[in-house]
Amino acid sequence: MPEPPRTLEGWYALHEFRRVEWARWKGLPIAERQAIVAEAREFWQAAEEHRDAPEGASAVYSVLGHKADLLFLHLRPTPDHLSALERAFARTRLADFTAETYSYFSVTELSFHEAQARGAMQNPMEIPFVKARLKPQMPDKRYLCFYPMNKRRGEHLNWYALPMEERQAMMREHGTTGQRYFRVVKQMITGSVGLDDWEWGVTLFADDPLQFKKLVYEMRFDEVSAKYAEFGPFLVGIRVRPEELDGVLNG
Amino acid sequence: MPEPPRTLEGWYALHEFRRVEWARWKGLPIAERQAIVAEAREFWQAAEEHRDAPEGASAVYSVLGHKADLLFLHLRPTPDHLSALERAFARTRLADFTAETYSYFSVTELSFHEAQARGAMQNPMEIPFVKARLKPQMPDKRYLCFYPMNKRRGEHLNWYALPMEERQAMMREHGTTGQRYFRVVKQMITGSVGLDDWEWGVTLFADDPLQFKKLVYEMRFDEVSAKYAEFGPFLVGIRVRPEELDGVLNG
Amino acid sequence: MPEPPRTLEGWYALHEFRRVEWARWKGLPIAERQAIVAEAREFWQAAEEHRDAPEGASAVYSVLGHKADLLFLHLRPTPDHLSALERAFARTRLADFTAETYSYFSVTELSFHEAQARGAMQNPMEIPFVKARLKPQMPDKRYLCFYPMNKRRGEHLNWYALPMEERQAMMREHGTTGQRYFRVVKQMITGSVGLDDWEWGVTLFADDPLQFKKLVYEMRFDEVSAKYAEFGPFLVGIRVRPEELDGVLNG
């Protein structure tokens, strides 16, 4: 049996995608819509300041296309915090004019190997690199790209049947591609084996959305992606600050 | 023809996933919602005490993400008990504010081989290990993870075409991985060949939800999973005691 | 080109799965619900007595899980009878509180080879075995299991490219497994090539639902299933006599 990689985990993540039911929303008087947005803005300010939990991070994005209109992204220490946030939003009046179309539940992940390379591992959260990966603040970037993925377990090409050294060599090559984009694309890797339908979630942040295409396309030629990656849906969004919600919904 | 493994079965299981229609629910006056929750709580207390059947077990979980809000999990001696419970819940007023989004019908299963290793098989239910596997009480753990799975019947890798010794050797290795998590993750294995769309249901229980990820990820490197497992959706929930229903729905 | 097997066919079959819209149903006054059930009971008594056709058989089942609540199963000499029954039910008031979630259209089938082994083939319907397979009465069994299936046409394993003798040898082995369950599981095989999305429908009847699991699991190790079978959804139901409809819907 090939040895499984050891991993470190941090905050749990919930990506909650919602579609706005515009016809019903627009049927409300504008004063009522403004009151509803004010309540939602208050909810989001509290979430961004993680008033519901000792630590964490949250952000809203406006999503392109038919899959969703809004993404609510939360990072919190426990699933209980995420579940409470999901239900707390369901209790806002804005929620009544949206429907949850997709979601993803995962937890920030870093390979022990990668963490170890950055310093002593007695208190990993004291190593800035580790903390930034496991308890990441929301990057101050305008665009987000999210997609879930698996490593292939084909009848001939099977990631989970490869020796660890081979897997590590491919991951190193893959990391090199990512590093070339270090300044323009920030990555958040979350693990979801046993938590949701795919094995990992990848969340990218950039100020130039073209870099999502450039990075993911270049990576697709890495051996690990070319031969072993399976991809779920891709969703792209634009950051919405709490004070911009009114523009998005009533603008 | 490879010999099929002999199995013992116990209670039938129904995993019933439901989404709450929050907008309609919140449209009710709070007094009405409380009355509805009181009725549902009474229903669930009766279910947990299996007042509808001589034996059995039931529990409610609040589910993360868009796939469902609540999981109603029932174990009972016959499909008739499960069908009656499903319809009895449909008759509660709370049911009118939920929609069934997914379900799984299966029966607790133990390989004869494993049972035999634990003692004489004349009255298997008198062997505590066997009874705990086939007529399991709901573990007193905060988190649940459910997923259905198949063994692969690929054109090259075909579980059902392997000799029994090879299958048993792989299952033994797999069991060893499970045993390393024995204290932190409790497993309930249910068979569903001929009953539902996948061949097995796996229900895990833990107080630390990270252990779901650790266990399932480690197992994925076991030869039997790496080469022969196919997985359906993964759903994670948080235990809700009957007296906590009001907090979840009206909190 | 491998020779196609010759087959005999009998009655056409329609498996019609419907979900009850409980909230709307329960919104009716009980007297109205009882009147609606009385009309449906009358419809079902007439269907079971095939008053709409010179011969045939019908039965209702209550289905477990989210896929459906009721299965209406009809066997009739022509598709026209089935279409008329489908529309006749749509005209009952009960239909307005249900939605058709799945269906399967097929025709009872027996291999010419198997029929021939039972007697002279000039008037096959006069051979009791043949008639019981092609014009089967609804077995007096409490549980039903339905699933559609294909024979695999893979890039390497291709049922339709095997010589007839090889196919027949595998089918004989498969038949032997079925025969071991002869007393506890009754099978109805219907063909649906050119009629519906899978190639065959399998309908099993038993008084002990565990035998569905035992039979289908054991068969999965038969070479023909292990290597060449592809399965659709599995649905399990409990027989509902016309006079029991009120208990199921209003109980």
Add this chain to the structure above:
Amino acid sequence: MPEPPRTLEGWYALHEFRRVEWARWKGLPIAERQAIVAEAREFWQAAEEHRDAPEGASAVYSVLGHKADLLFLHLRPTPDHLSALERAFARTRLADFTAETYSYFSVTELSFHEAQARGAMQNPMEIPFVKARLKPQMPDKRYLCFYPMNKRRGEHLNWYALPMEERQAMMREHGTTGQRYFRVVKQMITGSVGLDDWEWGVTLFADDPLQFKKLVYEMRFDEVSAKYAEFGPFLVGIRVRPEELDGVLNG
């Protein structure tokens, strides 16, 4: 590169499948329903007489099972005619009580090779065989079977990588099977590469619906089907003359 076959095309085809919303339909007073059916009957008489276009053909079928209740099948010289007919029906009152559940857009097709074998190709539409294939009248048969299909482009078995002679030899064998059913099953082959999700649509017409099963099953053993065919959904319907619409909807 293997040479692509040359083809001739004729009328465009739209298969439009619609489900009747029975509960809402039955909620109307019978007089209103009759008026609505009268309008629809008038629409269908005009369509069958292709009053909207210089040439073409149309027919209605009542479909078995949950996938649809009605099939509206149109053949016209241009997509514009089909689009206009689709919208014209949407404007009838009957349309408000139906929902479009599936459709298929394609164009009648004949291989140049097959056409050439029937005569000089300067004015192909003057050759009766060619005209009957490319501008077919609706056969006067009671039953219809529709399914879309692809030729496989597998990693090992790839139709599009075979030399033309090999493809032609397999198609000839396939044609022979079809010809054995010439008197009982009429075929309409439409191409949809670049027009809809599958590469071809197959529409069969017969007075004995069992012949659909016999023909498609026998063909499945032809090398071209056994190894290279991929099939979409199968739908079966019963011809409805305009004057029979009232019986189907109000009967």
Add this chain to the structure above:
Amino acid sequence: MPEPPRTLEGWYALHEFRRVEWARWKGLPIAERQAIVAEAREFWQAAEEHRDAPEGASAVYSVLGHKADLLFLHLRPTPDHLSALERAFARTRLADFTAETYSYFSVTELSFHEAQARGAMQNPMEIPFVKARLKPQMPDKRYLCFYPMNKRRGEHLNWYALPMEERQAMMREHGTTGQRYFRVVKQMITGSVGLDDWEWGVTLFADDPLQFKKLVYEMRFDEVSAKYAEFGPFLVGIRVRPEELDGVLNG
């Protein structure tokens, strides 16, 4: 690692497919429908003139079949422009009578190699060929065909594992096929790796819709398509000028 091709990108594209809810639409008084169409026509005139952005192009198409009734196609310099247009349409009254059934988000793409062959690359947008590919005006053609596609990453046939020369040779052959249709079919290639669920979007424009079938079928025999292409849904539409909207919706 095979070298990834370098690409140039231009405008972002949003293909937004919407279904008309005819029953609700037709329920409005004709005067109201005309006012709503007038507002939508105004919206579309502004979009076609890209009054919301310094540059760009837009067009509306009426789509055949059940997948959609209308396609709104926008090209703009940034995702923000597309998101604003999507929301601006959602704010029109016509939007309340439509539902978004599908969409595609991508960006016009040209291989660096192809661009370079056309001239010096210091200011690529000054080369007419490059500008026409990356900032294309909507072709004055009556019909549109859209489909998304991937390059295969199979276990044996893997585009991303081929050496660049091999890929380039196959793409050259493929380009030759396209060029034979140069006068009758105009192509717009958009990349969507990292942006949407498939790797590319292909949008074809023609005055003779048969050429879509001819071109795509002929290309299917190109080695690159035969062995390495995977296709998503195909959608075909007919151009609707702003002044024709009334005819399509109220005609």
